[in-house]
Every structure is written in C-alpha cells, then in structure tokens.
Amino acid sequence: MYQLYYLPGACSKAIHVLLLELGQQVELINKNTVSDFAALNPLGTVPVLVDGDKVLREGAALVLYLLGKHPNSLLAASGVAREQAIENLMLANASLHPAYAKLFFLRAHILDETALAAGYQAAVQGIEQLWQVVDDRLAQQLYLGGEQPSPADLLLAVYAGWGGYFPLAIKLGSNVERMIAAVRARPAFQQALIAEQ
Ligand SMILES: N[C@@H](CCC(=O)N[C@@H](CS)C(=O)NCC(=O)O)C(=O)O
Structure with a gap:
C-alpha cells in the first residue's frame, strides 16, 4: 500500500x-x-x-x-495526446500552483494592509490570466483530457478551491467552472x- x-x-x-x-x-x-x-x-x-x-x-x-x-x-501512452496532457500538467503544477502560492506568501509576509491588498490584486491578475488559458482550452470539451479527465484536471480542481481562503473574487471562467464541478463530482x-x- x-x-x-x-x-x-x-x-x-x-x-x-x-x-x-x-x-x-x-x-x-x-x-x-x-x-x-x-x-x-x-x-x-x-x-x-x-x-x-x-x-x-x-x-x-x-x-x-x-x-x-x-x-x-488518464494519460495516453504516446503521441500528441500525451504531449498535450503533459503540457497541461505542467501548466497546472508549474504555473497555476505557484501563481496561487503567491497569495499564501503575501498573507504570511506582508503586514501592511494597503500593500497586502495591492499584492493580492497583482497576484489575482496573474492567476486569472492562467485560468483564461485553461478556459480557452476547454471551449469544446468537458475536461482538458477531452471526455475523460487528464491529470491536469485533477490538479486544477484542487487549486481552484484555494481562492476561498482569501477575501478576493478570482474569475475562473464558465468552462473551467464546468470542468471543476465534473471533477469534484467524481467518486x-x-x-x-x-x-x-
Ligand atoms: N513543487 C512542489 C510544491 C509543493 C507545495 O508547495 N506544497 C505545499 C502545499 S500545496 C506545502 O506543502 N506547503 C508547506 C506547508 O504548508 O507546510 C510540488 O509540486 O510538489
């Protein structure tokens, strides 16, 4: 085990x-x-x-x-589908995860409320830019993996929940919201x- x-x-x-x-x-x-x-x-x-x-x-x-x-x-053994799935995995793990990590870092290290609010705003802009890329990729499909979730879908459904820890609205996009709801509904x-x- x-x-x-x-x-x-x-x-x-x-x-x-x-x-x-x-x-x-x-x-x-x-x-x-x-x-x-x-x-x-x-x-x-x-x-x-x-x-x-x-x-x-x-x-x-x-x-x-x-x-x-x-x-x-979840991941094709070879070919373009595999390459795209790995790109999406890295988009999630190496770009969106660190973008959210900025929010946690700011909360831990910036004591001045005005500076914190400005920092949050800049970080959210970066996060929303990344979600927009994901939203575009989901325009014709439920999951980044197509009809089946890919590894990136699983990661993103977890990261999307982190916005709730902060006093800010983070726009995910309607396609992203649909994908996240589908991942979260999985047993x-x-x-x-x-x-x-
Ligand atoms: N690059 C690492 C990042 C891992 C990471 O930042 N994990 C966070 C939680 S999402 C963590 O363990 N933070 C330390 C803590 O909260 O004590 C990975 O993808 O595994």
Whole structure:
C-alpha cells in the first residue's frame, strides 16, 4: 500500500484523488503529525509518496510515476495526446500552483494592509490570466483530457478551491467552472474529500 504525506486541502489532495482513480489503496499521513518530516522532504512540502523503499516528491513527478506504473485512461501512452496532457500538467503544477502560492506568501509576509491588498490584486491578475488559458482550452470539451479527465484536471480542481481562503473574487471562467464541478463530482474526489476532513 502507498503512504501519502498530505495536508488537508493542499496540492497533495490531487495525488490522493489520482491514487483513488487508479484503484490504489493509500495510507494517509498528515505531515503535521510527523516529527522529522524534513528527513522525508528537506523542502518541508507535501505531497510525499512512499512506495515500498522509494520516497517520491514533487507533485508532477508523482503523477507521471503513478500513471507510468498503473494502467489507466488518464494519460495516453504516446503521441500528441500525451504531449498535450503533459503540457497541461505542467501548466497546472508549474504555473497555476505557484501563481496561487503567491497569495499564501503575501498573507504570511506582508503586514501592511494597503500593500497586502495591492499584492493580492497583482497576484489575482496573474492567476486569472492562467485560468483564461485553461478556459480557452476547454471551449469544446468537458475536461482538458477531452471526455475523460487528464491529470491536469485533477490538479486544477484542487487549486481552484484555494481562492476561498482569501477575501478576493478570482474569475475562473464558465468552462473551467464546468470542468471543476465534473471533477469534484467524481467518486474519487468525494472519497478523498471525506478522508481528508
Ligand atoms: N513543487 C512542489 C510544491 C509543493 C507545495 O508547495 N506544497 C505545499 C502545499 S500545496 C506545502 O506543502 N506547503 C508547506 C506547508 O504548508 O507546510 C510540488 O509540486 O510538489
């Protein structure tokens, strides 16, 4: 069985959902209950996945590891569909995730309220620009993966929830909202939600 180090609602939830989509059993370990988490990940971040004697880090790497190991319909084995799915995975993990991380950083480090509001506004502009790209890609299809979710859809459905932690409206776009509702309605997402509560 896999062990997944997580924080409730964090990006680790996408790995949790993916494991359930793949029909895998997972033992969840809240990072905050581990006294020496730095031994597993010196960066202190989740997700960390333990598979036997392997300790794996970095969300996108975990996604590719799991999809390479278990038969699935989330990622094509080769060709243009695979290339697009990996581009979308990186758009989510390497662009949208850091864009949201700016909001958390600002809240932790900017004490002046006016400066904080200006920082939030600039960060939200960047986030909305990225959602617009995703929204455009969803114009003709429910998921970035087409009729089936791709890994990026799972990640984005988790990230979209982070806006609720801040006193700002973040425009996602109607296609994005439709995709997120569809991902969140999936049994794997619901199961992960309950398990992390
Ligand atoms: N590049 C890393 C980023 C991971 C990351 O930033 N994780 C956040 C949660 S979404 C975290 O663990 N933050 C530390 C904390 O909240 O204690 C990845 O994709 O795995």
